Amino acid sequence: MLNNVDLSMTIDKDDYEKQFEIYADKLGYLQRKLRDLEIPVIILFEGWHGSLRGTLVNRLLSALDPRGFRVHSAAKSTCNYKDKPYFAPFWSELPPKGAFSIYNGSWYYRKLENEVSDQSEKNKEKEDRIYYEDINTFERQLTDDGYLIVKLFMHISHQKQKKNWEKLEKIYGKEWHKITSDEEEPRAYDEYYSVYEKMFDATDKNNAAWHVLPAEDLRYAELEIFEVLFAEIESYLSRKEQAAKKLYVHSAPDVPNILNSVNLSVKVDKENYKEELKKYQKRLRTLQFDLYKHRIPAVVVFEGWDASGKGGAIQRLTSFLDPLGYQVIPVGVPNVVEKQYHYLWRFWQHLPKNGEITIFDRSWYGRVLVERVEGFATANEWQRAYREINETEEQWARHGILLAKFWLQIDKDIQYERFQERENNPDKEWKITDEDWRNREKWDKYEIAVNEMLYRTSTDYAPWTVVEANSKYYARLKVLATVVDLFERALKNN
């Protein structure tokens, strides 16, 4: 894409200033419109080192209402997240609905560093191996959810790059290179050239296209940036209208009834339970420490019917663990802030650091369970979610996160018994609400959703364990045994 760009383009200063004012007003207007329509926008500034992107970003910012944007940079973000999967900082920094996130160096940054042979060595051990496929997946997940992504690349010649370099040295002094660590590039213009071309090849997609701009004349580039933004925003708005008209037809897949084949009669007596429980808990205590030593993170997910015993199982799982090394995240209806983001956003926030454990009491699977059944998600949204969830868990697993997912299965009679028990016990009464009774009435619909979830999202890297939970004792032991086994296998392979 680079050699199609005419680098000789320039503009006269007075023309520029006049045009800038007009464009700034127009962008201000569009920013307010996007805010009203609650559309989140991500603008990436990539390009040659020394292309003076910072100056271009700043001029653009001066046209925006500061209440509506944040500026980020991968170089800064990733250092706070080096214990987490590659995309964790970018998920964290997503713009809320109606706002802009502007990246001066984005998720392409680290990937590009690794592509250039000299640099790759020093980062290799610490970094997740990341592929352009992963970037495409990330961008698709966002654009599918309504994010507008505009990707800008500032192109300059080798000669111009060297000139800018000298200018920057004059302003900031020689130390500047050391701090910005950009010293390699001018010596390797050709190498970077082919790396950039490869990047365009791999990631110039319909939903998130690249725009290569001639940036030798900054004024010219600035106006081009505005024009690209206008075109992208307008095309987004017209696409959105078309999408609204499209009718979505869901073809139900042939899902086996997994829940039906669960044998709920299994149980364990109290004495055995107590003995086994202690054994597993003690084992887990040392396993937690071993995971910590080896910096292996783990995620444990609990899903299941109301009153299936999730809370009790979580308590037994954690009661011998060091509280500094695990956290339990109870997941309910998203709050007003969480609603401003992609549905996966809040779960990325709670990923464990390397060596730690996060336990989710309900999870992102709400998308294909309660949100599906209650109609909080559109058919398109929950249908899409199976793939999104698998992709996400695969990324986590590749980073080294151990994943255990439990579905606690009970039958309708046991649920009724437990609901009654709660209502009749003043200390447990608060645990039961009208909503629980309402959910119960939709048992059959939930059963369909659970079967499809188990069928579609049980993977090698993140398999579901269906737990027979009519007997609480049996269920708790099965949960602990499964987690112990997962941790032991991981440590053996480490």
Next chain:
Amino acid sequence: MLNNVDLSMTIDKDDYEKQFEIYADKLGYLQRKLRDLEIPVIILFEGWHGSLRGTLVNRLLSALDPRGFRVHSAAKSTCNYKDKPYFAPFWSELPPKGAFSIYNGSWYYRKLENEVSDQSEKNKEKEDRIYYEDINTFERQLTDDGYLIVKLFMHISHQKQKKNWEKLEKIYGKEWHKITSDEEEPRAYDEYYSVYEKMFDATDKNNAAWHVLPAEDLRYAELEIFEVLFAEIESYLSRKEQAAKKLYVHSAPDVPNILNSVNLSVKVDKENYKEELKKYQKRLRTLQFDLYKHRIPAVVVFEGWDASGKGGAIQRLTSFLDPLGYQVIPVGVPNVVEKQYHYLWRFWQHLPKNGEITIFDRSWYGRVLVERVEGFATANEWQRAYREINETEEQWARHGILLAKFWLQIDKDIQYERFQERENNPDKEWKITDEDWRNREKWDKYEIAVNEMLYRTSTDYAPWTVVEANSKYYARLKVLATVVDLFERALKNN
């Protein structure tokens, strides 16, 4: 306090289990009550290394609804905030209204490390110098705002400590010491003993008292923890009732009319403005880089009348800066999440890291301006705020943050002109709302509040600069000149 504790206390296992169930139910009930009353609770677990606090914390957690608490530890928190003032992590981790934050090692942790001579050397350079007075200030700010703080100290003998040590080694292996870095303490029991006594002396306050518990028998200690919590919660609830009955009488201080003496006729012509502006902006560009090199952080606060030109001044201040090194934080009405916390909470979140700049477009001074005038804060709250703000800015300054605070002063006529101009310009119309007109009607009330603010919160470490802003050109140059001067002086003294 330590030698008043009878370490021989024990309890029988069966009695314990029976009592634990009763206490757990009671705590569960109180947790729900506190949630309904929107009271945030902070529980600190401090004590001897090897007192098995983790086990005690875990047992307590098992009695709590996991949706209502988070566990923290200073050892973990501070490592994510080492570029920020001492209390930044603890502000971040405050519980929202109605929730619990539980600390296994709290803000006392780092202070204690520094008190013990061996340890202090290695941390000294990197750490803020922190005094017990600062801790008392922090705790008072929270309890004044309605937080309940319960401070627990687990006491064991030297002999028991050594025994626990051996036990932990047996479970986790010898490496455990290296990871937890607790190896020093058993060798220095006596030294720690006097350090702890000094801590109790300095920080055992009415609003946040210490409870030293005998922790040789963990079961006994656990039940004591419950009892202390019950007593603290009940005493809090009865205090709260009394406070509600108390009538607050505000004695207005003798505040000089600072605004009246501002000469608003000063101005500068366009040509000089353009020239000077460029000069300052270029100077700021290199100063930003120098601050970055020397890791000096800065905070710039803009307050002023509606239409006094804050936005324009901020834009001129930032337009030559590297966008990666500064951020502009526009401050409006707190959102629903922010309302769950102390009013200073959201500003601590946005403090710059060392070497960076945060610009606040409006700020924490809202407490003594709009919240005072509109009655969003009680008299007690905004009166208290002057001291709280001074304390907070002093802490920031001591950490090395440079502080510039601007009040942009205009007269009523100029404001009227600018409001009219906005209403008549379709591109600026969005900037003017009914609220702006309503605020204008309260000009006199605001004037009183502004004068008191300037008078009470202009300090050596964080002085106010009143900017004559009838002339936008003059105002912008004065802002830039003041910031340039502040940065230059700081670099000279560095």
